[in-house]
Amino acid sequence: MSRASFILRRAGRGLLTIWFAVTVTFLLLRLLPGDPALALASPNMTDAIRATILEQYGLDQPLIVQYGLYMWQLLQGNLGISFTQSIPVLDVLLQRLPWTLLLTMTALVLTIIIGIPLGVAAASHKGRFIDRAVQIVGVTGQSLFVPSVAILLLFVFGLNLGWFPIGGAYTNNTYGLEWYLSVAQHLVLPAVSLMLIQVGSYVLTMRSTLIETLGEDYILLAKANGLRGRRILWKHALRNALLPTTTLIGLQLGFLVGGAVLTETVFAYPGIGRGIYEAVTQLDFPVLQGAFLMLAATVVVANTLTDIVYGYLDPRVKTS
């Protein structure tokens, strides 16, 4: 299979996945208990007012009609108008997207630069104290729950030590360099929370695959040829051991996004995650549909890119 057709097939599969995610999201939201009209007006509104609101937002139409209209609008690049904010959904999301990207990408970078070396250290010291300590860290990290970690960090480093702010993304009335420093300071606790729950997977995956790789015949041959351990580890073993970790980065992106919803909520970080939380409480269907579409697209694109990179690293994948 040529590289182009490989990429096209992956892209086609990605689009199908996005359509499926959009449809499931549309249906699931309408299965939610509750009435969006109640979120738009006072619960003590009359039936006539409720009917008016439902009509205004097309919620009085049959489900299939609502779905058809939604897909038609979507194909034209229109995500709709927020029920509660009366502005285009795209504007709602774009206001928040930069913060979510900043948070998740920072957490991802932190996870990679901490997780991979830790895994390598454990594998290269297999059975020794460092290995056991890293494994404990890895297993513990996997079992952490974001809000618990976040609240603990908030209490210790925010309230007791006062090193970091309690919430938000920056300090008001700061400009230029001061603003960037304020953004960095506000980013620390949410990014560390998100990193802590991700890093365990990277550590354990890196460790197990590297140990497996280090037992391969070609590594033994390299040793027999008198190559130094450090050179074998970094030059020969690591590249192959990175393959499962590369896949993990793509797969974990979904968890990263899920974690961001909780992290942003606890730290009042103004990203899409916090926006989703508020849209759920207000049953703002268009915003939720738009947010989930954006998240699904992000995960699908990341996975597709992972497939392509993986295919580049290991040419056998393209022919499978």
Next chain:
Amino acid sequence: MKHSKFLALGAAAALAVGLAGCAPSAPEPGESSGSTGPSDETISIGTTTDVVNFNPVLGNSRTDSWITNLMYPHLLSISDDGTKEAHVATDWGYVDDTTGFYEIRDDLTWSDGEPLTAEDVAWTLNAVKRDQAPGTFYGQLGNLDTATAVSDTRVELTLTQPDSSIIEEIGFWGVVVPKHVFDPQGSIAEFANDGSDGGWVGMGPFIMSDFQVGQHYTLERVEDYPLVDGGVPGPAEVVYRVYPDVNTEILALQSGEIDVIANALPPAQVEQLSNTDGLQVIEAPGLGYAHLVYNMDKPDLAKTEVRQALAHAVDYEAIRTVVLQGQAVSTGSSALMPVLAKYYDESVTEYEFDPEKSRELMEKAGYTADAGGNFPVSFRLIYSLQDSVTSQWAQMVKDSAAEAGITIELQGTERNTYLSQTSEGDYDIYAGNFAIMDDPVTNFALSYLPGGAINYTHVDDSDLNALIEEGMVTFDEDDKISIMREANKIVHEQVYDNIMYTQNLFFAASDEWAGFISKPSELLSIVNPLSLASAHPVE
């Protein structure tokens, strides 16, 4: 090796570019307001939800109201005893049974220098009615036909039928928006008013200058605000910051990140914060109540004796002492609460907690207890899990009812499900809260008339209906009070509503600020426009 080096470099570069590209950009100094005037201080306030809508006639979110109330005026305010008082309107009332009026101040101007006139008031009312703008305001306009500015300072409202409450209710709940800004936008129900078209034009102590969704909402002082002593608001800026919940707000207050918590404190936090150095706790009367409502569409609950049995199976004092930490007052099981001083009727007293009496009433209703002392009925009580106070006392209601041999099954759900169950009548017993019941006639009409929006007991009592309808068209205050007291006695005797308590509200602030003017309810509290305009740093 070459490939992997390039790959690693490429990945690092992509990440770096990605991070740089996605990073939010720094604001320019000119984008936010500077500080001028009597105080250079910014007062920071914590809230738990974002602004949903900057258009003050839409929706009913609390944060929306806190912020838009600083920019758009109401005609009337409210005093601690529940009576409406002047704000933009200096006089109000009725010309005849179907014509009401407001006289408004003549010294107010919008922030762009245009005068605020009766035409703005009339246009706002007519536009909200015409465009059916969804929200609490529109809900008050049922009996409004049309509003007319008969002079620069007088608005007259033609009603579709006599309504003795509508003038005060519109005055209290409705806002005034500038016609010259809102009219060109088309439908008032579809105008986002998010400042994207040249900023905001308002009339209040502060005006929005800058915001970042999910992060902060900054309002700068308006130098000329005649409704506050001295004519100039105290703080140079008001900044609302968003936090996930009240507990995080408390952490932020303690760490000095904010100066005021807009939300009422949970009862368990009041005493602790009262004794915390650097903080002050300010009390405001509650205007609402917590209640239990028994669904009369259910055959068992249609029996008066069963509702009375349930009413006598609740230990009200224990709930107020344990769950509310003594911060709630009894209403005498009355929908005419003590805070509405003119209407309160001391002859109506609280249902006595008496399990034996409950048993007698259940037997009188035709039920026989089994060997274990339990009656062969079970009632499903719904409540919102987001309401931590009700969640606690619901368990106490279940336990005390069990003492009387009555089984109650608790069904706590998330808020949207709870609201849905409520609107569909899918419950035996409804447990919940109303934040503001400021007008007795309106409250009774909504709660006890057939088809009333919050008639959760589904009552249709001809004697009660007649009294409420008479109250709605009685314009003499003494007569109205007398009629509503009669109606209240029926509600009490028949247990059409079981009012548990009115909760006093407590608000926390840094003691580096003084001058707050608290007003009843969480909606107004110490973040009402007059209060924030009067606040000043302690020397």
